[in-house]
Amino acid sequence: MDNTASQPALSALYTELNKFGQNQDYERALKTANKILQEAPTETAAFQCKVVCLVKLDKFSEALNLINKEKVLSSGLKFEKAYCEYRLNRTQESLATLRSVSSLDYRCKELLAQVLYRLEEYAECYELYKDLVKNSEDDFDEERETNLAAVLASLQLWAGVDQDDPGLRENSYELCYNHSCFLVGKGNFKGAEEKLRKAEALCKSSFADDPDVTEEEVEEELAIIRVQLAYVLQKQGRIQEATQLYNQVQKTKPSDVGLMAVVSNNIVTINKDQNVFDSKKKMKVATADNLKQKLSSKQKELISINQCLLHMYTNQADQCIQLANQLKGKYPDIETPVLIEAAHFAKDKQMPKAIQVLEVYSKAHPEHALSVHLATAQLYLSQGSVYQACECLMALGDLQYKLGVVSTLVTLYLSQEDHNAASDIFTRAIDWYKKRQPGSEELMLLMRASANFQLKNGNAKETAKMLEELRKVNPDDPRLIAQLIAAYSKFDPAKAQSISHQLPTPEDVSQTVDVDSLETTFSSLGPKYMKKLQKAEPSPKVGDELLLKKKKQKKKKGKLPKNYEPGSTPDPERWLPKRERSYYRGKRKDKKKDIGKGTQGATTSSADIDSSKPSSAPGSDVGSPRPGSSGDASSPQAAMSASQQGPRQQKPAHAQKKKKKKAGGNKW
Numbered sequence: 001m002d003n004t005a006s007q008p009a010l011s012a013l014y015t016e017l018n019k020f021g022q023n024q025d026y027e028r029a030l031k032t033a034n035k036i037l038q039e040a041p042t043e044t045a046a047f048q049c050k051v052v053c054l055v056k057l058d059k060f061s062e063a064l065n066l067i068n069k070e071k072v073l074s075s076g077l078k079f080e081k082a083y084c085e086y087r088l089n090r091t092q093e094s095l096a097t098l099r100s101v102s103s104l105d106y107r108c109k110e111l112l113a114q115v116l117y118r119l120e121e122y123a124e125c126y127e128l129y130k131d132l133v134k135n136s137e138d139d140f141d142e143e144r145e146t147n148l149a150a151v152l153a154s155l156q157l158w159a160g161v162d163q164d165d166p167g168l169r170e171n172s173y174e175l176c177y178n179h180s181c182f183l184v185g186k187g188n189f190k191g192a193e194e195k196l197r198k199a200e201a202l203c204k205s206s207f208a209d210d211p212d213v214t215e216e217e218v219e220e221e222l223a224i225i226r227v228q229l230a231y232v233l234q235k236q237g238r239i240q241e242a243t244q245l246y247n248q249v250q251k252t253k254p255s256d257v258g259l260m261a262v263v264s265n266n267i268v269t270i271n272k273d274q275n276v277f278d279s280k281k282k283m284k285v286a287t288a289d290n291l292k293q294k295l296s297s298k299q300k301e302l303i304s305i306n307q308c309l310l311h312m313y314t315n316q317a318d319q320c321i322q323l324a325n326q327l328k329g330k331y332p333d334i335e336t337p338v339l340i341e342a343a344h345f346a347k348d349k350q351m352p353k354a355i356q357v358l359e360v361y362s363k364a365h366p367e368h369a370l371s372v373h374l375a376t377a378q379l380y381l382s383q384g385s386v387y388q389a390c391e392c393l394m395a396l397g398d399l400q401y402k403l404g405v406v407s408t409l410v411t412l413y414l415s416q417e418d419h420n421a422a423s424d425i426f427t428r429a430i431d432w433y434k435k436r437q438p439g440s441e442e443l444m445l446l447m448r449a450s451a452n453f454q455l456k457n458g459n460a461k462e463t464a465k466m467l468e469e470l471r472k473v474n475p476d477d478p479r480l481i482a483q484l485i486a487a488y489s490k491f492d493p494a495k496a497q498s499i500s501h502q503l504p505t506p507e508d509v510s511q512t513v514d515v516d517s518l519e520t521t522f523s524s525l526g527p528k529y530m531k532k533l534q535k536a537e538p539s540p541k542v543g544d545e546l547l548l549k550k551k552k553q554k555k556k557k558g559k560l561p562k563n564y565e566p567g568s569t570p571d572p573e574r575w576l577p578k579r580e581r582s583y584y585r586g587k588r589k590d591k592k593k594d595i596g597k598g599t600q601g602a603t604t605s606s607a608d609i610d611s612s613k614p615s616s617a618p619g620s621d622v623g624s625p626r627p628g629s630s631g632d633a634s635s636p637q638a639a640m641s642a643s644q645q646g647p648r649q650q651k652p653a654h655a656q657k658k659k660k661k662k663a664g665g666n667k668w
Helices: 003-022 026-039 044-056 060-069 078-087 091-099 106-118 122-135 141-157 173-186 189-208 215-235 239-252 257-271 276-286 297-313 317-330 336-347 351-364 366-382 386-394 397-401 403-415 419-436 441-456 460-473 478-491 493-500 506-511 515-523 527-535 542-551 636-644 653-667
Strands: none
Touching: 003 026, 003 044, 026 044, 044 060, 044 078, 060 078, 078 091, 078 106, 091 106, 106 122, 106 141, 122 141, 141 173, 173 189, 173 215, 189 215, 215 239, 215 257, 239 257, 257 276, 257 297, 276 297, 297 317, 297 336, 317 336, 336 351, 336 366, 351 366, 366 386, 366 397, 386 403, 397 403, 397 419, 403 419, 403 441, 419 441, 441 460, 441 478, 460 478, 478 493
């Protein structure tokens, strides 16, 4: 084809291509671009249009292959190449492509910010978005501000970088949601709950007037807000409300697999060691293979740790140890996998193995010594090895001088009655604070505690020395003076006598006493004490006789027995229990129940049928309760006798009674 003939044809094809592009008919535009490239394979404009059409049609792999194939024609398509790599989850390749661009325009900067966000490079991403929000003005300003809020929240939440609240707008539910994530990173769960409630209301109102949005699409948007709200409620200890929200989101079955993974993981944390079968199902959802690009690295780490814990709770020893070893290699900077492994061995009563695992890790990672040494000390204490536990606590370096650790060490040594070791702990801690934190409140507390300890253990001179140092700081403290007197009285009575003059006088002490508060406290001691107080009041004067009569209470008349006869002599034994009275003969029993027990033809004397004596005739069942006696089917004796019979011989109690009555009647 000659050039004169091809030029008008190309012009017509370009006109057609432009028309399809403006109408966003990318399928037909792609066909037209192919026609142009068939006529003129070196047409750069047609090649670029073809790549753009493939991108618009989401054919990223095909577009990227075309760009990589045609090096010359695609020299100006760095943005399109990086975008295709980004959409194909080749994030590192996309970053390398953007880094090769000498001068980044706004399109490349925004794409670079997105790439950095996916790679969790939040600091550089934040600076890029700040520049874009400041120096650009178009229809996408609100989206950029939303992304800026998301990066700021990620810096606070995942990277642990403390940020100030930027005071961004909250005119959309996305901005409210991101602000709530920022507050979660700050630990302000109450404020985060308020923002999420507002975001939910804004989301509903923003889609209320849009007829093109279905109810399912609205629920899809609300799902992520509700899951975050459930997490905030869970962190506040409102487990029931959080569970209801998680279940509500699960019923809607959102298409976001990452969101479902978060829901499943959080439900597993609520279940803990309960509902393990449900937790297993949830953990399968949280660890699915299609979540690689949907979760942050911190989320993946937490899910893996929860999975390892679930293996331990369900006694899956091999899976627990295997996953714990994988996590130790993948996350060497966290000690949780090692603690889980040690807990698993401790659960199986393999204490030496658990201690060995912790000691090996503490030597390799001394920066995580606190939690590991504390866990090791706990394991030693569970075995009763107190001194080994103390050695673990003293291996904490400067942390061993924290007041809580010092208190624990002193308590442990005193439990073994090792007063010298406890005293040495106090001495070392006080020396450490004198060198590093002189005059601190912790030092004063330690010196007071040490003085009390030494005084109880008879070291009066050491106590006096310690208290004298404390007096230099607070010379007018009456408690210190009183303790000094008690200490000096043990070895220097004269010194104690001279110091006693420095105590405040009773008049000085009484000036600081609040009489009203004392009376209020005194009146709240209870009615019994107040009655005693009334008895101790002085006798009234002569003119107060009328008042005294009013205060006297009327005595109530005593109640008489129902069968009381006036003029009769009361029973002198009425104060004794009935069974201890001389005339008590017990309850009278029916004579018929005692007759008929014994062999046929036997006779009974009048003494044998006395109702006050138990029957001892041959054949009577003395060891088991008789019909009509206090023993019943629920008494231990009845249960015991019934259990001694065979199953076929056990009969209801009423049948046995009838049989005995019938036999007695025949005998008479």
